[in-house]
Amino acid sequence: MYRSVDPRIESAKARTMREVLDRLAIPDLTALGDERVGPCPRAGCGGTDRFSANVKKGVWRCRICDPKGGDALALVQLALGTDFMGAVEWLEGAQGVEIDPAEVERRQIEKQKADAKAEADAARYRAFAKDQAAVIWRSALPFAGSPAAAYLAARNVDLAGLPYSFACFRYLPAHPYVKKIGRARRELHRGPALISAIQGRDGRFSAVHQTWFNPDAPGQKATIIDRETGEAHPAKMVLGSKKGGAIRLTGTACARVLVMGEGIETTGTALVADAVLGASYWAGVDLGNMSGKQTGRNSGVPDLSDVRAFLPPASVERLIYIQDGDSEEKMTRAKLTAGLRRAMNANPYLRSHIVRAGDGVDLNDLTQGQPENE
Ligand SMILES: [Zn+2]
Incomplete structure (x- = not known):
């Protein structure tokens, strides 16, 4: 004897993360390649960038309330404060409503299309980030004798006496810290930064690693606070493909x-x-x-x-x-x-x-x- 499985479950599982995010209409999510970053949709959690969902992998996590996260169905449960069947019902309607097999197939095709689009978007973002990284690297100044070298020296990494050129390091005196928050790219800080080149396995330049430091306090990282929200951001950021x-x-x-x-x-x-x-x-x-x-x-x-x-x-x-x-x-x-x-x-x-x-x-x-x- 088989216990018949509720067909809505299969149908709910075929929903894409992209589709579920649209349906939930979580406000202020920023698209970064495959990632959607923004406030956590769990009631009482919030924040500005603690929540992230990946539309390609179909997973999400919240840095504060659920670092392990879950899939699209778990996201519905998180956002609506409901259980598994509650999430299925919200997506698929009340029990007893027949789901047309043609509709299920249509959704599966939709999902494949969405996956292909997500892949293309991600590739476009990677190319953009790599270009931006190259612009930063080309505009940066020599490392030797710079405040960036002094910053590392103050952190017990004094490279000045060593017989190497440290071609991987450069320095920028007034480097903008730009982050996409909500719909806009916003400059949260501007100041001196140690710029490091990341080389791929083939030896070619692939990304920059940026560390902003405090020019008034030797060896201290910059404190980067979003003045609008009061939220602190890390003083390091990688741009490009690491x-x-x-x-x-x-x-x-x-x-x-x-x-x-x-x-x-x-x-x-x-x-x-x-x-x-x-x-x-x-x-x-x-x-x-x-x-x-x-x-x-x-x-x-x-x-x-x-x-x-x-x-x-x-x-x-x-x-x-x-x-x-x-x-x-x-x-x-x-x-x-x-x-x-x-x-x-x-x-x-x-x-x-x-x-x-x-x-x-x-x-x-x-x-x-x-x-x-x-
Ligand atoms: Zn949360």
Whole structure:
């Protein structure tokens, strides 16, 4: 005996995120490629940019009330404060109303069209962001002797005495911090910034990493507050495509040893300490980029279908990931492990290990230890 399944459920699941967002009419959402960013629709949550939905992946999350998020049906539940069947009913109408199979098919075709359009929009946004990044990079000034170099030096990354040109860094004295909020692109801040080039796996320029700093307080990041809402924004922003890329502080793609930290400072600190003689030092921009996709949450196992994830150049025989001292242990460890396993899968002769930065631990001591090859 089969218990007949309510046909409305199938129909509700075929709804696209785009369609559900339109139906819910959440105010002040900004389109950034596939992402829709804005206030959280849950009653009492709100904010300005804590909520994001991805129309291509069909998922959403709220930084404050639901960091894991869910699918389009879960979004209806969140926004209307209803349960699963309440969401189905809101989308499909009361039970007993027959849904025409032709209507279901029409919706599926609609969904495919929407997916294709989302893909095209995303590609257009990526091209736009990369162009903007190139304009910023070309307009920036030399790093050596600049306030950007002084900013890093005040954060214990004094690169002045080192025999490298640091071609990856530049400086802009009055760089606008522009963010798309609601319908408009708004300038929230203007001031000096450290501009870093992100190079893709092929070595070509692919994005800029921007850090705004406070010219009146040595070594302090800029405080960026939206005066209209009082909301604080991070002082760092990447523009362009960072996926698979790195900020190459020193060395070429021909080095045999590559040391990689997540941020410029972690990587720069290791470089200043000259932790590994003759190594290249690259910053991986963010943990997700160093890791690539995993097969499960915090599994530490790389999803090898993520073909655009970071991989070290083929010449690298030893890959060292630096784990930040202040990072969340389980998640960080899983990501770094997944990234190293991905690299070892591509090159079975690669030796790799994780060293821990900070907490007064000497990176140099750790790199002399046994590699965690597995
Ligand atoms: Zn929320």
